[in-house]
Amino acid sequence: MNFDLKEILTAGMILFAIIDIIGSVPIIIDLRNKVGHIQSEKASVVAAVIMIAFLFIGEEILKLIGIDVNSFAVAGSFILFFLAIEMILGITLYKDDAPETASIVPLAFPLIAGAGTMTSLLSLRAEYHVENIIVAIIINIIFVYIVLKSSRRIGAVLGKQGLAVIRKVFGVILLAIAVKLFTTNISGLL
Template sequence: MDVQFVLSAFVTLFVIIDPLGMTPLFVALTRGASREARRSIALRSCFVAFLVLTLFAVLGDKILNYVGISMPAFRVAGGILLFLTALDMLFERRTKRREDQAGPSAADPTDDPSVFPLAIPLIAGPGALASMILLTGEHPGIEGLAVTLGVMMAVLALVFLLFLVSSLLERAMGQTGTNVVSRILGMLLAALSVQFVMDGLAAFGIAS
C-alpha cells in the first residue's frame, strides 16, 4: 500500500474529526458527570462512531443511493441536529436538567451525549462519513478498506485518550472558565451547524 495514501488518509480524518478540538467540547457536554460516567460516555461515543464509520466505509455509497439520500442532504440534516445541540449549550438546558435531579441514581437516561451529539454528528459527522466513502473508493478492495479502517481507528484512539484526560482540562479551567467555554463552543457549534446546512444547500444550487 502506498505510504502517501496512508498519510493522506490520516491527515484527512484527523483534520475532519479534530480530536484536539473535540476535547473541550466533550468537557462542555459532560459537565457535572463523574469520572466513571465520562469514561463510559467516551467509550460509547467512540465505539458508536467506529461502527458508523465502518458501515459507511463498507456500504456508505450503496446505502445512500439505495434510500435516495444524497450527501448534501445528509449534511443539511446533520447541521440541523447540531444546531439543536448548540441551543442546549447556549441556554444551559443540560445543566438545568441535571440540577433538577435528586442525585446520580436519578439521572435522566435520555440525557446522554455519547450517541448524539458526540458519536453522531460530531465524531462521525457528514465530513467524516463522506471521507470514509471517498478513501475506500480511492483504493478499492480489501487492502484499501483495511488501511482506511486502520487509520480511522488510530484517529478514534486519539479522540478516546483525549476524552479520558478531559477532567484535567475542566479542573484547569474552573467553573467560571467552563461556563465561558461552554457558551463560546455553543456559538461555534451554531456557526458550524449553519455552515453544514449552507454547504448542503450550495451543493443543491440553492445557496452559494
C-alpha cells in the same frame, strides 16, 4: 492507496469540531459524578466501530431508501448549522433524557458518534478518499480516549470560562463547515 496529509488534516479537524469532545467535558464530568466510573476504552472503541461501519454502509442504507449523497449532505449541513448555533449561543435545541449509566449508550452513541458525526462522515466521503477519513477517525478516537481518561483534570485546568471559549470557537468553525457543505452539494441537486 490515496493517503493525503491535507485530506487527513481537514477531515480530522471537521470530525474534531463535530465530535466536540472538549466541549463535552462538562457532560462527561457530570456523567462521572452520577455513575462513578466511565468506561473510556469501551466507549472509544465502540464509537470508532460505529463511525467506520457507517462510513462504509451508510451510503448503501441511503440508496436502499432512495436518497442520494448530495441530498444527505445538504440535510447534514442543516444539522451542522444547528449544532454550531447551539455551540455559539450556548442554547440547547435538542435535549435527550439523562442517562442512567455511563456505558456505551451515552458516550459512544450519541455523544461521540452522534447524528452530526454520521452526517459528516457521508459528506466527507463525497469529497475525500475513504482511507484518509479512516485515519482521521482513528486520530480523533485516540484524542477522545485521552480526554475521557483525563476529563477531570481538563475541566479543572480550563475552568468553565475556558471550556465555554473553546466550545464557541469550534462552533464558529462548524458553522463555516456547514456553509461550505451546503454550497458544495446544493449545486448537485439543482
